[in-house]
Amino acid sequence: xxxxxxxxxxxxxxxxxxxxxxxxxxxxxxxxxxxxxxxxxxxxxxxxxxxxxxxxxxxxxxxxxxxxxxxxxxxxxxxxxxxxxxxxxxxxxxxxxxxxxxxxxxxxxxxxxxxxxxxxxxxxxxxxxxxxxxxxxxxxxxxxxxxxxxxxxxxxxxxxxxxxxxxxxxxxxxxxxxxxxxxxxxxxxxxxxxxxxxxxxxxxxxxxxxxxxxxxxxxxxxxxxxxxxxxxxxxxxxxxxxxxxxxxxxxxxxxxxxxxxxxx
Amino acid sequence: xxxxxxxxxxxxxxxxxxxxxxxxxxxxxxxxxxxxxxxxxxxxxxxxxxxxxxxxxxxxxxxxxxxxxxxxxxxxxxxxxxxxxxxxxxxxxxxxxxxxxxxxxxxxxxxxxxxxxxxxxxxxxxxxxxxxxxxxxxxxxxxxxxxxxxxxxxxxxxxxxxxxxxxxxxxxxxxxxxxxxxxxxxxxxxxxxxxxxxxxxxxxxxxxxxxxxxxxxxxxxxxxxxxxxxxxxxxxxxxxxxxxxxxxxxx
Numbered sequence: 303x304x305x306x307x308x309x310x311x312x313x314x315x316x317x318x319x320x321x322x323x324x325x326x327x328x329x330x331x332x333x334x335x336x337x338x339x340x341x342x343x344x345x346x347x348x349x350x351x352x353x354x355x356x357x358x359x360x361x362x363x364x365x366x367x368x369x370x371x372x373x374x375x376x377x378x379x380x381x382x383x384x385x386x387x388x389x390x391x392x393x394x395x396x397x398x399x400x401x402x403x404x405x406x407x408x409x410x411x412x413x414x415x416x417x418x419x420x421x422x423x424x425x426x427x428x429x430x431x432x433x434x435x436x437x438x439x440x441x442x443x444x445x446x447x448x449x450x451x452x453x454x455x456x457x458x459x460x461x462x463x464x465x466x467x468x469x470x471x472x473x474x475x476x477x478x479x480x481x482x483x484x485x486x487x488x489x490x491x492x493x494x495x496x497x498x499x500x501x502x503x504x505x506x507x508x509x510x511x512x513x514x515x516x517x518x519x520x521x522x523x524x525x526x527x528x529x530x531x532x533x534x535x536x537x538x539x540x541x542x543x544x545x546x547x548x549x550x551x552x553x554x555x556x557x558x559x560x561x562x563x564x565x566x
Numbered sequence: 567x568x569x570x571x572x573x574x575x576x577x578x579x580x581x582x583x584x585x586x587x588x589x590x591x592x593x594x595x596x597x598x599x600x601x602x603x604x605x606x607x608x609x610x611x612x613x614x615x616x617x618x619x620x621x622x623x624x625x626x627x628x629x630x631x632x633x634x635x636x637x638x639x640x641x642x643x644x645x646x647x648x649x650x651x652x653x654x655x656x657x658x659x660x661x662x663x664x665x666x667x668x669x670x671x672x673x674x675x676x677x678x679x680x681x682x683x684x685x686x687x688x689x690x691x692x693x694x695x696x697x698x699x700x701x702x703x704x705x706x707x708x709x710x711x712x713x714x715x716x717x718x719x720x721x722x723x724x725x726x727x728x729x730x731x732x733x734x735x736x737x738x739x740x741x742x743x744x745x746x747x748x749x750x751x752x753x754x755x756x757x758x759x760x761x762x763x764x765x766x767x768x769x770x771x772x773x774x775x776x777x778x779x780x781x782x783x784x785x786x787x788x789x790x791x792x793x794x795x796x797x798x799x800x801x802x803x804x805x806x807x808x809x810x811x812x813x814x815x816x817x
Contacts, residue, residue, distance in 0.1 A: 329766070335774060336767040339728040341740045344766055411770060416763050424766060431741040442741050477731040480691035487683040494674045497797055501667040504804050511811045512660050518815065519653065 324351045326362070326451040326469040329424050333410065340477045341442035342428035348453040350401035352464040358398040359456050361438075363390035364427055367448035367471040374454055374462070380439040386449065392438040393427050398455060427451070446476035575813050576644050582806035583640035589799045590633025596791045597626030605784030609708040611676075613693060613701045614685055619785060622673030622792050629666040633799065636662060640810070652814050659807055663800065670796040677789035681782050687721040691732035694746070702733070709777075710748050714756065718777035719749035724767060726776070749773050 327346045334344040363374055364386050371389040383391040409419040433439040448471035455464040601623040611617040636659050643651035694709055696702030713719055720726035727745040750764035751771050763771035
């Protein structure tokens, strides 16, 4: 007897959970890769939430997470609820999606069908920029605010025939200030360190070598045969140039003379 | 005198200068290639005011041609064995050496600044579609062209445009354009494939790759050419200069 009661309870729970545990979900990240953004949140349309042969219209209500009044009212608009901060407002209304006709991946990638498939599958909250107090108004959301959503199904009366559960809070993205991006390059690359240090050291060595060479060239000749070269400087310049090959052996003496010219 | 013992050294100096001469010509051509900017990334560097990768390129043009001339002159000086000519050669080569070092270091340092930081992203967000300034127009034109030609979007992808505030966001709401329309995939006539699909960020209809790879690759190519090739020439030049100095001491 007791076992039968538990079985009944279990069956009732099972039925209840299956029927009611439906909440608005974010659209698949394969479809909406960058979701949510700062002012929009793309949701999946409620496929097979409520199956009925009659004409049913789905209302999407949006409310800020901190709103206390969750009364569903078809006449609530974005302006009258101050963007959902006071009470849920109707952001979109559309006919109940056909459970037999769920969109497929191939339709998404088919260029000719993508438009209709997206309309069937995605409802983008914050999609409409220009609604002047019309209902439903789907104006841009506020950035970095948690929103909750609910799908409510109305028949033609209109009366509520079914409603999903409230979604968990979904945050819109916070737009970071682009001026706050740090442009400090951080660690220097290894190549830059190697190049700079090696080149600096080598430049120093080469410069030191050059200075040494010039100093010795200035110091060395001044000690020995300076006077003789000064005497021969003017008279022998022209003939020496003519027999260059013969003079090649004594080329160093010529250049020494030039260098002492520099000094004089 | 000493030239009998150091004739092998003279041969080395002549050979070394021949190499410097040829490398100088190559550096000359290579830096001209870099400064003409075939990848078209100059606006990115120019607007930050950190365009010294190209400054290094211009110094490289001067140094390349100077290496060519000095290599020729060095061969003459070594063959002639003139102390004066060698002095002039060493002094001039030293000057070019210092300039070429400056070119290498400048180019590499600024490459680090551009590539290792977020400066390109910040610049894109602050200048793209700011059509009231010359820099804004230049950056806008640059990014439009880049995103169209390379089929990419933003620096790291479309997420740049929804993660940060930007000048573009002030003029375009996310409802209308979460990212510039140039991020949308286009057909061969440059028509947007599907605007609604692009708007929700559906990958085949949006370029979900960032453009940073292209910009980084271009800057790196220029820098490797200017800095590492210049560095290699300087290594060789150093050996030749030491040999010349030794020759100068012993002659």
